[in-house]
Amino acid sequence: MKLSEKAYQLIKEKIITLELRPLSVINERELMEELGLGRTPIREALYKLAHEDLVIIVPRRGMFVADISITDLLKLFELRVVLEGFCARLAAERRTEEQLAEADALLNELRNVSGDDYKALMDIDERLHKLMYEMSDNEFLIDILNRLYDHSLRLWYLTLDRLGNVRSSIEEHIGVMEAIKAGDGETAEKLIQQHIIEFQQKIKDAI
């Protein structure tokens, strides 16, 4: 992996998990020491994150972690409802046998995760969404949905301790994947949209 890609992944993780809090100042030197990377890869990573609206660059003032606003939340989810729905429809047409096998493996993993292991549950949710994105076989869409998912994940971390039981939400992926497997794009679309809307409601209730 390129060093800037490594820096990007590590810093993004810190921002999404709120280890780097919204609005906090980003200290390049600290990141260089902590991640053991040079100035160039760190800076490239920060530019990329700025481009994804996770970092704000203020000329002559420095860099900050982007804030999370309620307005953003609503705009993010209204868009995800449409795009994840469209993605599910494409997935039902284009998924490969290999991808379906991967989905089965993930859903099996889900059955064995304890209901209070939030981190593991969220990890499976992420892998299920991202697998569905890949199934769409549309790189433009995959790229957009991956980014929007990262933003949503950050909101999830913000409300983590107040979300309550998320296991049942994540189990909704079982129905989505069954519909995709059956080639039933309409049902897959409806179910993933319900999943996004319900999850958004959980986050709104927890804020």
Add this chain to the structure above:
Amino acid sequence: MKLSEKAYQLIKEKIITLELRPLSVINERELMEELGLGRTPIREALYKLAHEDLVIIVPRRGMFVADISITDLLKLFELRVVLEGFCARLAAERRTEEQLAEADALLNELRNVSGDDYKALMDIDERLHKLMYEMSDNEFLIDILNRLYDHSLRLWYLTLDRLGNVRSSIEEHIGVMEAIKAGDGETAEKLIQQHIIEFQQKIKDAI
């Protein structure tokens, strides 16, 4: 404007209009001389363009203008159909009086453009689309659609001399804006989708 933003706009223009041909090598030094800008803003601009898939960075080999593939064209348009449709629906709900006045001015401008002035027609098409994006009042969506539009514009430049009459296509925006003005999201969605599909067909026929 920041220097890197200026470099970004100028280089993007060169790529979209095919002055920089697909797959050609990008020469940083030449760009620095031609644009009268330093290495840092040029490099920042190129990273941003790489992030938007208009430039390809190959470690230890250099930078290239991204290729244009037929597969990309199909994937780009299938996504734009969905997103522009969704955008039109939001626009019908959220547009401001000021934006509607701007739309009227643009449509008046369109009436006075000669049918064989492709450059002026395309410029109005771009401003009409981008105005509709702004009307959606969803920054995530605006950002995505602006990028997808740029990619489409590059395809249009590729087929420019074989597209035939595009005036009637662009006049389809009149109906879209009327529906948006009337708050009729369903009609606006249907009309903008027809516009995208028809334009895609023109480009496919011309390739």
